[in-house]
Amino acid sequence: MENPVVKVEHLSHRYSVQWAIRDINFEIYEKGILGLLGSNGAGKSTTMNIMCGVLNQTEGEVYINGINFREDPIAAKMNIGFLPQKPPLYTDLTVEEYLAYCADLRSVAPKKIRSSVDYAMEKCGITHFRKRLLKHLSGGYQQRVGIAQAIIHNPKFVVLDEPTNGLDPNQILEIRELIKEIATDRSVLLSTHILSEVQATCDHIKMIEEGQLVFAGTMDEFNNYIQPNSFVVVLKNPPRMTELEHVPGVSRVEAINSKSFRVWFDTDDDVTARMVHESVSRGWELSEVSVERSSLDEVFARLSGKSKRES
Numbered sequence: 001m002e003n004p005v006v007k008v009e010h011l012s013h014r015y016s017v018q019w020a021i022r023d024i025n026f027e028i029y030e031k032g033i034l035g036l037l038g039s040n041g042a043g044k045s046t047t048m049n050i051m052c053g054v055l056n057q058t059e060g061e062v063y064i065n066g067i068n069f070r071e072d073p074i075a076a077k078m079n080i081g082f083l084p085q086k087p088p089l090y091t092d093l094t095v096e097e098y099l100a101y102c103a104d105l106r107s108v109a110p111k112k113i114r115s116s117v118d119y120a121m122e123k124c125g126i127t128h129f130r131k132r133l134l135k136h137l138s139g140g141y142q143q144r145v146g147i148a149q150a151i152i153h154n155p156k157f158v159v160l161d162e163p164t165n166g167l168d169p170n171q172i173l174e175i176r177e178l179i180k181e182i183a184t185d186r187s188v189l190l191s192t193h194i195l196s197e198v199q200a201t202c203d204h205i206k207m208i209e210e211g212q213l214v215f216a217g218t219m220d221e222f223n224n225y226i227q228p229n230s231f232v233v234v235l236k237n238p239p240r241m242t243e244l245e246h247v248p249g250v251s252r253v254e255a256i257n258s259k260s261f262r263v264w265f266d267t268d269d270d271v272t273a274r275m276v277h278e279s280v281s282r283g284w285e286l287s288e289v290s291v292e293r294s295s296l297d298e299v300f301a302r303l304s305g306k307s308k309r310e311s
């Protein structure tokens with residue numbers, strides 16, 4: 001079997017006494033977009049900084065395209081592009097001056113700098129701004145330039161740290177499309193704490209919580225964790241709350257107003273169907289029922305609870 005693009009083995013890091021990440025293991029083989037999801041302080045940036053050679057790990061190994069980062073960091077870095085949370089832009093340079101400078105930093109051969117800059121500008125849709133100073137570009141276009149510098153040396157693996165942070169909704173959609181485009185011929189790791197971001201963009205997910213990997217799988221597998229566990233029901237002729245609470249499978253009921261109720265359930269049975277059935281037989285006049293997905297916080301809580309039980 002060919003080498004994985006990335007292999008992370010027993011990776012642990014502590015800044016002082018406490019472990020920021022502990023015994024993280026994974027491999028990335030596929031092209032496409034992998035979401036690294038986790039709440040604030042979970043350990044995403046620590047993991048990515050180690051993978052990109054910005055931080056030396058306390059324990060464990062990182063291999064990029066089969067190259068051990070500790071043994072040959074320069075060769076490993078040739079295969080990686082990185083867009084940190086705050087793009088390293090020199091705003092007094094034009095787009096092409098800046099990208100040529102990045103290509104040089106990335107050890108692109110002098111003869112190939114021109115074609116590398118043209119390739120990255122074309123891929124990121126910024127060719128028409130090639131002569132524009134970076135400081136005169138919008139936030140969305142500055143982010144495109146940030147992505148262009150990450151692919152200037154045509155790496156196999158690109159890491160993007162919260163790439164849509166601070167952008168307006170249109171710019172977010174455009175940057176997501178661009179990320180999908182650059183992921184057609186390489187692996188992209190995208191870090192975020194926004195669930196909708198990974199759902200809109202990613203093929204696979206790895207989730208870190210409290211420094212541990214608590215989930216690794218496809219988007220479909222992850223969605224199984226986002227099972228509905230509550231629904232809102234509107235009853236024109238509602239009974240007392242206690243009657244609703246006694247419907248089998250219901251764990252809790254909250255009155256939203258005199259006719260609407262949020263109903264929680266904790267079984268796999270079809271509690272909504274049972275509520276519809278009870279409503280018809282007891283004359284509660286159900287007019288609406290809408291299932292709610294559990295929030296990301298709940299998914300985090302469930303997955304990190306799982307990791308603690310397994311460790």
Ligand SMILES: Nc1ncnc2c1ncn2[C@@H]1O[C@H](COP(=O)(O)OP(=O)(O)OP(=O)(O)O)[C@@H](O)[C@H]1O
Nearest residue numbers: 015016020038039040041042043044045046047193
């Ligand atoms: N330079 C540092 N010195 C000491 N502790 C740190 C340092 N950087 C991060 N930490 C701690 O390590 C843990 C993991 O932080 P990290 O920044 O990797 O998380 P994150 O998932 O990227 O969070 P965020 O989304 O907020 O950036 C946290 O407890 C954090 O406080």
